[in-house]
Amino acid sequence: MTVRRPLVLMLIVSLLTVPGLWPVAPPPPAGAQGTEVWIKATGSGARKLNIAIPEFTVTTVSPGADAGTAGKLLASVAGADLTFSGRFSVVAATGAIPVNNPDALRQSWAEFAAAGAHAGVHGLVALRGDRAEVEMRLYDLTDPDHRMIASKKFELPAAQLRRLAHKVADEVALQFTGELGVADTKIAYVSGPVGAKEIVMADYDGAGSVPVTRNGSINLSPVWSPDARSLAFTSFRQGYPDLYRVFPFERRPEQTLAAFVGINSSPSFSPDGKSLAMTLSVTGNPEIHVLNLATGVMRRLTRHAGIDTEPTWSPTGRQLAFVSDRGGAPHVYVMDAEGANVRQITSGGFHTQPRWSPRGDLIAYTQRAGTHDIWIVDVDGSNPRRLTSGGDNQGASWAPNGRHLAFQSSRLGRWQLFAVLFDGSAPTPLTRGQAESTSPSWSPRLP
Amino acid sequence: MLSRCSHVMLALLLVLGVVLVGCAKRPATTQAAAPSPTGAAATTPGATTAAAQPSSGGGPTSSSGTTSGGTTTTPAPTATPTNRPAPSEFAAVADLKDIHFDFDKYDIRPSDAKTLDGNAGWLKSNPNHLVLIEGHCDERGTNEYNLALGERRAKSTMNYLVSQGVQASRITIISYGEERPVCSQKTEECWAKNRRAHFLVKPR
Incomplete structure (x- = not known):
């Protein structure tokens, strides 16, 4: 019997010139039990850990189950997740390590190590x-x-093999960075041309898209609840722009959240999931309101003759950023959760779609200057910088760890979803479909 | 085998200057089952009902004035408001002309005011018709902002008609933002056509 060992294909040499590759491991952070942090840097310029991911070994196949290409798929998906994270370089290989064969395992790891791998999965x-x-x-x-x-x-469930790979990748990230990865997440977005837009969701990497709405109307602005179990969105399915909530993983009826006269749109869940900020024009003018989801009590936060819309919560729930044209053109403003202490954050352009970062220190937004681009700014309004270029880029949504942003881009023709690291590096396509894909909402980590 | 390994490691360390200190001391074996979510297939028949849904308590009755305080107890909306006629019941008539707007503006331009005077005249001569005013935007700007902008355009148009003697109670407005363009090219001529208020009527 021949023992099939992985054949190491690719040698990662880019790091050979980097002196002092790894910092001495600092003490583990509180809450990361048994985990020592190896990767401390935050930007994309950080040095990467070379990780070997040979095909997974299928040890048990019950009658009727299809082993097929499971081992290869799992290694491939986990490897892509770790590459996407920006913190790992994957040393690829073909062939699986045989089960219960310590000598073969030792030989394989030796070859991976010789090829530059620091760790093996x-x-x-x-x-x-x-x-x-x-x-x-x-x-x-x-x-x-x-x-x-x-x-x-x-x-x-066996039908969710890709999720298993995402969970492996997130665990590897936890072991080396002290923080769980974000591969086991979903992206909800709008699919379809103008006039026929439906909500769909997919794995964060765009794989496995499934419909969320199928009402034949116009559906906009999906946003995940903090427990990753529901989506709020705007729909014209009863004729007018109203706000709804669906539970895409459960057999649970759709809820109508707001159907007042005028627009009911631009939903944003509070970090505790108990409230939904939104834009209503029931008072005659688009204003920010907050709905208590348990009591149905609606609070009005803004009071201005101009347009106030697109609320986004700070991660503490104590403040909201929003868009107002009270200065003559749309800009980003911040107020406290009671609607007081309004202050202007951006100026001098045309700025919409603010999104407060999960870490709390940055606000992403869309600047129009001919075409649109994604920018980020410190929450005090300082240091605005552009993250995207090429084509038109809109609708940023933060990954739950605040390292990546998803957005829609026309850089390859029709609208598709892309992701970029928060320093603007490593733009990566997420969707490659035939339909227009817009308005991404990156879910929290799945329960 | 071991000596080969050591040599490899030594070489690596020399080349890389790697200082890898302190791996976790023991393999930590834990088990985690993750039963949900399950993708598209809904697998929880008869799941809990909508606990978070606001109880219905009589929706707002008009677009003029409900809340006035900072924290009011505005009743939660109902799923089927009775005071909003279905937009699909309205139809266009040749006598009611579109008006247009400048980019990111919602004020009525003087030339469009003349068009609105004509529309107001027709509506006053046909008092048994209700009117739906649609507010639209071009594709520039972003969806949610344009939904608000289209609302302002429809509202400005409504306010002008009311100032010309059309009863407010006959008028319903709706914003489609940038979602229903009449022209799809990326030219200023096309965008100008899309920045519009459009009129539809139905008998009372």
């Missing part, structure tokens, strides 16, 4: 009927004995 897959389980084992390849650093098991 070995996945063991069990397919049992309609359930799939993956055990992830993480090895330190800089250690002569290839010591195992961590292992963890995940189980999901």
Whole structure:
């Protein structure tokens, strides 16, 4: 019997010139038990950890289950997740490590280490009927004995293999950065041309898109609730722009949240999920309101003759940013959660779509100057900088860890979703469909 | 094997200047099952009902004035407001002409005021018709802002008609933002056509 070992394909050499590759590990942060932080830097210029991800090994296949290409798919998806994170370079390989063969494992890791890998992920897959389980084992390849650093098991319905890979990638990120990754997340967005827009959702990387609405009307502005279980959105499905809420993972009826005279739009959940900020024009003019979802009590926050719209909460829930044209053109303003202490954040252009970052220190927005681009600014209004270029770029949505932003771009022709790191580097396409894809909302980590 | 490994590691360390200190001391084995969400397939029949839905309590009755205080107890909206006629019941008539707006503006231009005078005249001569005013924007700017801008355009138009003697109670407004353009090219001529207020009527 021939033992099939992974064939290391790619040598990552870009880091060979970097002196002092890794900082001495600092003490683990509070709350990250047993995890020592290796990757401390935050920007895309940070040095990356070279990680080997051979095909996962399928150890158990129950009759009727299809092993097929599961091992290859899992390694490929987890590798793509870690590459996307901006913190890892994947040392690729073909072939799986045989099960229960320590010599073959040792030989494989030695070859990966020789090719520059600092760590290795070995996945063991069990397919049992309609359930799939993956055990992830993480090895330190800089250690002569290839010591195992961590292992963890995940189980999901067999139809969700890609999610298992996302969970492995997020766990690897946790082990090396002290913070769970964001691969196990969804993106909701608007799909379809002008006049026929429906809400869909997909994995964060654009894979596996499924419809959320199918009402044949115009549906806009999807936004996830903080528990990642529901989406609020604007729809014309009863003739007028009203606000609705759906539970895409549950058999639970759609809710009408606001159907006042005028516009009911621009939803934004408070960080605790108990309230929804929105724009209503029931008082005769677009104003920011906050609906208490438990009591139905509506509070009006703005009071100005101009347009006030697009509220976005600070992560503390104590402030909101919003758009107002009270200065003559639309700009970003901030107020406290009671509507007081309004102050202008941006000026001198045409600025819409503010999105407060999950870390609280930045506000992303869209600037129109001929075409549109995504910008970010410190919350005190200082240091505005442009993140995108090429084509038209709109509608930013932060990843839950605040490292990436998804947005819609026309740079390749029709509208598609892209992601970019918060310093503007590594623009990456997320969707590649035939339909127009716009208005992304990046979910919190899935429960 | 081991010696080869050591040599490899030594070489790596020399080349990279790697100082990798302190891996976790023990393999931590934990188990985590993640049963949900499950993708498109809804798998929870008879799940809990809408706990967060505001109880209905009589929706607002007109576009003029409901809240006035900072924290009021505006009743939650109902799912089916009775005071909004279905837009699909309205139809265009040749006598009511569109008016147009400058970019990012919602004031009525003098030439369009003349058009509105004509529209007001027709509405006063046909008092048994209700009118729906649609506010529209071009594709520039972004969706939600344009929804608000279209609302302001429809509202400005309504206010002008009321000032010319058309009963406010006959008028309903709706904003489509940039979602229903009449022209799809990316030219100023086309954008100018899309920045409009459009009129539809139906018998009372």
